[in-house]
Amino acid sequence: MSHEERLINCFKNVFPELRDDEVRRATSHSVADWDSVAMVTLVTLVDEEFGLQMPPENFEEMMSFELFLAWIQESLHDA
Template sequence: MDDTGRRLAGCFQVVFPNLREAEIPSASQQTVAAWDSVAAIIMMNVIEDEFALQMDLDDLADLDSFAKIHTHLQKRLQVA
C-alpha cells in the first residue's frame, strides 16, 4: 500500500475503531455495518484533517469504499 493508502487506513481506524487492520483495504458500505450516512460525513472530515484538503459533499455518494476513496485521493493529490 502506498503512503496515501496508509494514511487513509489511519482515517478508517479513527472512524471505525472496531474494524480490524486487515479488513480496511476491502472495506465498503456493504461490508461495514457502522458505515452509515453519519459515518460517511465524519469520514470526509477526518480525511480533510489528515490530507489538508477540502472534500466535496457532492462526492459523498460515490465514495462508498476504501478503494474508491483511495483512488479519489490519489487523483486529488496528483493534481495538487
C-alpha cells in the first residue's frame, strides 16, 4: 500500500463520511469536523501508521491532506 493510501485510511478513520477523492482535497477549511481534537487524533494515527512523531510546533502548519503527505514523505526520506 502506498503512503498516500495509508494516509487516506488514517483520514477516513477521523472523517468517515469523506470519499477517497475528497480526502485527497481535504483541508482544515473545507472539512467542518477538522477541529483540534480531529487534528490530535490524526497526528496519533499517523504516528501509529508510519512511526513518525510530529513535533508539536508543526501542528499548526498541517492544514491539509497534501501537507500531511508531504511531511510524511519528507520525514521518511530523511530517516
